[in-house]
Amino acid sequence: MQESAVRRSRKWREPFTFYLLISPWLIGLVCFVLGPVIAAFVLGFFKWDLISPPRFIGLQNYREMLFIDPLFKKSLAVTLIYVGVRVPLAMLTALWLALMMNQKVPGIGLFRTIYYLPSVVSGVAVSMLWIWVFNPNFGLMNGLLNLVGLPGPGWFSSPDWALPTLIVTSLYTVGSAAVIFLAGLKNVPEHLYEAAWLDGASAWRQLVSITLPQLTPTILFNLIMTIISSFQAFTEALIITNGGPVNSTLLYNLYLYQNAFTYSKLGYACALSWIMVAITLALALYTLKSSSKWVYYEGGE
């Protein structure tokens, strides 16, 4: 009799403790994540500048985006180019770094440190460094080009060069993806390489036939993370170019930020943010779906 009472109290005690333990996160989830996500969706149907009260305008924000606002299309195009060029480059750079980190030479620890180092100093300081290195008049880059007699472009101040320069400098901080690749490389069974070595396969052949197929699950993970983070990129553009020159680096999220905090078009900014969610989600899901065709899992599935 007494025992069953104890058991009954035990029965609700465990769920109760669980919910008590996660309660801070649950509150945070509602207040700082789910609530705002829903609020953003609702605000997308309003016009609000924070001064006058919000006004319901239905689909007007979305209509403005599609049929009136030329900068919406411009920023979307800039972002698609940025993502389309940056994702393959970032994946290749990270893979290259991981292959380098995986070499068995004395002092490899130091090299690993050096390759990862830029990723922990990714603040405003690094953006300032790039502005300085790519300064058209006194920067390091044009100084070096000058040494070999080549005329240097304006880099961040040239409408043709600003976006490529932004993409290349963003490759400086791919350390995290490289470390994840490195962990994947360490999981490739050693005996596969031994067999290949006995067959006399070249290093390139080993990379293509063993390393890359074995690495595909890691490639998928890094690919999705890189796609998402590339769509989200904008702080560097805000600091370095603020979207210029002539909107050549106006990344989508930068335009969203400007609408919210420069032009005080909060409703419009929210509508923009939902379009970005839809695009990112669609692309991530598409990548995930296509993965069954190219990702290799040990033992079939």
Place this chain on the structure above:
Amino acid sequence: MAARTSLNLKKSLIFLLLCLTAFFFVFPLLWMFSTSLKGPSEVMSLDLKLIPDKPLWSNYVDIFQKYPIWTHLRNTVFITVMNILGKLVSCTLAAYGFAKFRAPGKNVLFVVLIATLMVPWSVTMVPLFILFKQLGWHNTFLPLWVPSFFGDAFSIFLLRQFIMGIPNELQEAARIDGAGVLRILWSVFLPNLKPALAVVALFSFFYTWNDFLGPLIYLTDPDKATLQLGIQSLRTQFKVEWQYMMAYSVVSLVPCLVVFFFGQKQIVQGIALTGLKS
């Protein structure tokens, strides 16, 4: 003999590639440091020198006199410490719950937790700004650290993975001795959890220290600026003095470098874990 030579050649080639790659990653930072020690005329010269003729260490003294770096540093340290504390406490509790307790709805909530990892910050940015403005928190540090006391999906996930790996027997033994839930968490799990807590603290440190957008949106008062806003403010001046800009940048990087060198091993393990377990 020939095989030996070709092996040596291969090793040398690999070493060369390692050094070349390292050069690309280190040189920009060296250039930053070098510029920070140059005089105004040397900075504005196309005669590139990595080692200045006469290193001006006084540039560092100058920036501390010209700009309120101490205030920026104090503000940044405060926000960073609060973030680390908040995440350690709230995420350990939630991770313990997810790892060791059974409850209806737990699996659904765990899926929600993972899903929130994918929510882009740009969606929550505007509503959160409005929320904190309505609360009267605008131009205070509160929006920058209070949310960390309400958990962070990434850290919870990471800690949960670690706690799952700790055997239940330890917990059962403590429970039979009559220890309460928090007591068990404190004396049984925490000692085993130190490496994972270090990872959470380190990631939180780098993220908060380097965060530019949050302070930019919420802090308007110059006295409340963080280091990141401080660097940016040097650029909005009429004439940018690059030696000071780079010296200020070096000052903002040094704490990151120090923390990185001490926590390197944990960081690398932490990142690898997120990639493999997903």
